[in-house]
Amino acid sequence: MSEIKTILESNMELRILYPHLAPGKKWTDSEITIKGMTQVRKEASVTALGYGGALTGLHFKKIIVDDIVDFENSRTEHQRKKLLEWLGLTLRPMLSPGGEFHWNGTRYHPKDLYGIQLEAGFFTNENSHRAIEENGVALWPEFFPVERLMKIKRKPEVGSLRFDAQYQNDTKLMSAGKLFKRIYFQYFNRTPQGHYLTSTRKRFNIEDLQIFQTCDLATSKKTTADYFAILTFGIDREGNFFI
Structure with missing residues (x-):
């Protein structure tokens, strides 16, 4: 919102071309009104709202959703579901009939909000x-x-x-x-009494494992090639891998 206000206040070319776009009565960090609007509305000309906020009873012709997806609200299924529910229960009802959503953002997860909407064919135009x-x-x-x-x-x-x-x-x-799915990972701890799996408390001895080391060479000189990698791991008699 601060950038919009600065442009309207100080951009001389804009003021010459569109002299009617002058600050109105509301001029805050969350709402601004523009003088010379042809329709009388209770909504401000531009309203800023963050994820989790609500503006009950207000409706807008255009809603620009900018970078709504981030690391925190996309990292777990629960957080992704919360964001989707906020969109459906709070943001979508604010759009006036015939109005438009405009989305700008960066991907964080295959099932993030953008991915869900792409899969559902929600976007009319997509770049x-x-x-x-x-x-x-x-x-x-x-x-x-x-x-x-x-x-x-x-x-x-x-x-x-x-x-x-x-x-x-x-x-x-x-x-x-x-890719290995994190939900399949198990972890072990080391104590003076030995090693044990944190999930089952089952104890094991490092000495009983067969130890291997593998190397994935980065033979390509291309800048887009994968990295050189070395992995040391042990296998017990039951076929479990310990890294």
């Missing part, structure tokens, strides 16, 4: 932009050249999964069958 286009050219070379994007991808806190989602708007790698 998906990739930081690195399919021909290998950067979408915004002046600010994000390919070399810089590859450095970002190689950062340990980013990696291929997050890079594809955040920079390529592509979540296919997240849902690929080759």
